Amino acid sequence: MDALKKQPIRKLRKPAEILKLNPERNPYSTRIFEYADLIWFDGVESARSDLKNIEFLHGPLVVDLGCGSGNFLRQFALRYPEKRFLGFELRFKRLVFAAKKLKKGEINNVRLIRSLAEVATEWIRPGSVELLHVNFPDPWPKKKHRKNRLIQPAFLETLHQLLMSQGRFVFKTDHQEYFQSSLEFLQGDSRFEVSHLCHDLHQSEIENIPTEFELLFKSQGLPVYYVELQKI
Ligand SMILES: C[S@@+](CC[C@H](N)C(=O)[O-])C[C@H]1O[C@@H](n2cnc3c(N)ncnc32)[C@H](O)[C@@H]1O
Numbered sequence: 001m002d003a004l005k006k007q008p009i010r011k012l013r014k015p016a017e018i019l020k021l022n023p024e025r026n027p028y029s030t031r032i033f034e035y036a037d038l039i040w041f042d043g044v045e046s047a048r049s050d051l052k053n054i055e056f057l058h059g060p061l062v063v064d065l066g067c068g069s070g071n072f073l074r075q076f077a078l079r080y081p082e083k084r085f086l087g088f089e090l091r092f093k094r095l096v097f098a099a100k101k102l103k104k105g106e107i108n109n110v111r112l113i114r115s116l117a118e119v120a121t122e123w124i125r126p127g128s129v130e131l132l133h134v135n136f137p138d139p140w141p142k143k144k145h146r147k148n149r150l151i152q153p154a155f156l157e158t159l160h161q162l163l164m165s166q167g168r169f170v171f172k173t174d175h176q177e178y179f180q181s182s183l184e185f186l187q188g189d190s191r192f193e194v195s196h197l198c199h200d201l202h203q204s205e206i207e208n209i210p211t212e213f214e215l216l217f218k219s220q221g222l223p224v225y226y227v228e229l230q231k232i
Pocket of ligand 1: 115137
């Protein structure tokens with residue numbers, strides 16, 4: 001029953017509204033407009049439905065939810081220039097940093113979306129994702145805040161809708177409790193099967209592109225938990 005609950009969605013102010021409220025609050029909120037070819041965002045009426053028609057989004061797509069400043073996407077896209085990559089991120093500064101790196105590297109197969117990952121289905125067509133990564137999502141460690149976690153039972157609905165048949169989902173985290181509690185429902189859903197499960201990614205043979213946060217945790221000697229699911 002839990003899986004049928006609607007995923008709670010935090011309120012996201014649109015860039016234009018933020019500018020109107022306080023133009024000096026965050027200079028990066030204006031700078032995303034300099035990269036309008038790479039960063040798509042809420043703020044324009046019906047932008048999402050228009051974007052669904054953009055050829056880039058027809059897939060197959062590799063998606064990174066909460067992509068930070070884009071190191072992972074940049075490396076992945078360089079390794080697979082024939083694939084199309086899409087990153088979701090909330091923070092303006094990280095989006096600008098990511099876009100800057102993509103421009104500098106002349107990487108043309110990545111787009112970034114300034115939007116909540118929870119509403120990814122409003123941007124992406126059903127069944128068009130071949131691989132979806134959630135790398136080190138905010139763990140919301142306090143019990144009363146856990147409802148804000150991205151990975152929760154209702155997320156499986158999003159995942160099922162986005163992934164194509166045989167599509168894969170990868171979740172990496174340093175947070176043991178987040179990982180263990182997520183495994184309970186990730187392993188229990190018969191629409192997916194667990195293809196890899198590992199409690200210390202860096203001691204394993206699993207092919208891996210490290211993210212910014214991952215390198216930080218690695219330098220502190222912390223293990224990285226890893227699970228990979230495949231849609232049946
Ligand atoms: C801990 S960081 C990890 C960044 C990157 N994935 C990495 O591994 O280096 C989590 C990122 O997710 C973004 N984020 C948090 N909640 C989000 C949401 N609901 N939708 C999209 N991005 C989100 C944050 O702004 C932040 O950049």
